[in-house]
Amino acid sequence: MSTGEYSVMYHRLNRAPATASGLGARFLFLVVMLMATFPASAANPVRYVIHISVDGLRSDAITILGHSEAPNFYRLRAEGAFTDNARTDAHYLGTLPNHISQLTGRGVKGDSGHNYGDNRSPPRQRTLHSNKGVYIASVFDVVHDHGLSTALYAGKEKFQIFKQSYNRINGAPDKTGADDGRNKIDHYVYMEDSRKLVSNYINAMQSTPYHYSFLHLRDPDIAGHQHYWDVTPGSAYMAAVAEVDHLLGRVLDMVTNTPALSGHTVVIVTADHGGTYGSNHTILDSRKNYTIPFYVWGAGVPGGADLYAINSGTRLNPGNGRPLYTDPIQPIREGDAANLALDLLGLGPIEGSTINFAQDLTVFRKQAVSASKRKECIR
Numbered sequence: 001m002s003t004g005e006y007s008v009m010y011h012r013l014n015r016a017p018a019t020a021s022g023l024g025a026r027f028l029f030l031v032v033m034l035m036a037t038f039p040a041s042a043a044n045p046v047r048y049v050i051h052i053s054v055d056g057l058r059s060d061a062i063t064i065l066g067h068s069e070a071p072n073f074y075r076l077r078a079e080g081a082f083t084d085n086a087r088t089d090a091h092y093l094g095t096l097p098n099h100i101s102q103l104t105g106r107g108v109k110g111d112s113g114h115n116y117g118d119n120r121s122p123p124r125q126r127t128l129h130s131n132k133g134v135y136i137a138s139v140f141d142v143v144h145d146h147g148l149s150t151a152l153y154a155g156k157e158k159f160q161i162f163k164q165s166y167n168r169i170n171g172a173p174d175k176t177g178a179d180d181g182r183n184k185i186d187h188y189v190y191m192e193d194s195r196k197l198v199s200n201y202i203n204a205m206q207s208t209p210y211h212y213s214f215l216h217l218r219d220p221d222i223a224g225h226q227h228y229w230d231v232t233p234g235s236a237y238m239a240a241v242a243e244v245d246h247l248l249g250r251v252l253d254m255v256t257n258t259p260a261l262s263g264h265t266v267v268i269v270t271a272d273h274g275g276t277y278g279s280n281h282t283i284l285d286s287r288k289n290y291t292i293p294f295y296v297w298g299a300g301v302p303g304g305a306d307l308y309a310i311n312s313g314t315r316l317n318p319g320n321g322r323p324l325y326t327d328p329i330q331p332i333r334e335g336d337a338a339n340l341a342l343d344l345l346g347l348g349p350i351e352g353s354t355i356n357f358a359q360d361l362t363v364f365r366k367q368a369v370s371a372s373k374r375k376e377c378i379r
């Protein structure tokens, strides 16, 4: 058993349900956990999570392109669980604030928010923690602290805020098991050419796969800012979405064709914001700006499943609305991705996060025996 698997098990043992109080219940839980944990792969086939954010991707760009022009997005729809009606942060539409939500499980505003509203490349000394005044943990913290590996592949320079925040100086001390150090992101790559970025990423994943990796694809946003978010077939924006579809296909083929990854990997695809024809993505009340896709594909995820249908008790399809964080039932948000990724890896939520902190967003059909058993094992 690797250090990582040990600490995952340790973590699971410390996640006994609050109702399981008393020595007897704890002993019973321990027995159930041990039965479920050996071998770990039998209880949870997911060893790797690939989290992809497509900058500026509108959901309707996918459906307007259709199967013939976006075959890999359509592969995700046919073989995975998805919605075209997920939401950005409730108040901010900028790239960096929303990616910070994706990676920290927090909204932007308020006491529990990450409070990072600046969308420019950050000054060298700035971190998410110095901006907020307290440490902001991320998905990288939890994965790394459990002895598992992490990577961030970005297409924009401004993502260095993550490198600055989670490096060997500014990352928090390891909280769990063996001391894996403060540097939470094992490999950080910034490259503006998405084709090269993806080639670089695939080479790395085929040799020594990262347990959690984040891949940022910038092209639709760049095309949108240059030529507007024009979803007319043949537009520059639509060509960029089709190009991303091709890159996505390379990642999906990598998973399918790499024995270590196949059957053990889940891919999450979402976006930071959409955009409108005439005004980029700045207007908060435009549904074209705040409506984004959220697609999940891979080990154990049922094909063709509507994420709102299989999360009917915990998430509410917002229609055309822009729900606030105070709404009693939340929509599916890009910010769900961080704690979903951890849940898939059998790890608990990010300390201080608020979006999907309960890790109740499921990507498995509720009725499915394997899915419900899997949940029992982990919780």
Ligand SMILES: [Zn+2]
Pocket (backbone or CB within 6 Å): 055, 056, 094, 095, 096, 221, 272, 273
């Ligand atoms: Zn963006």
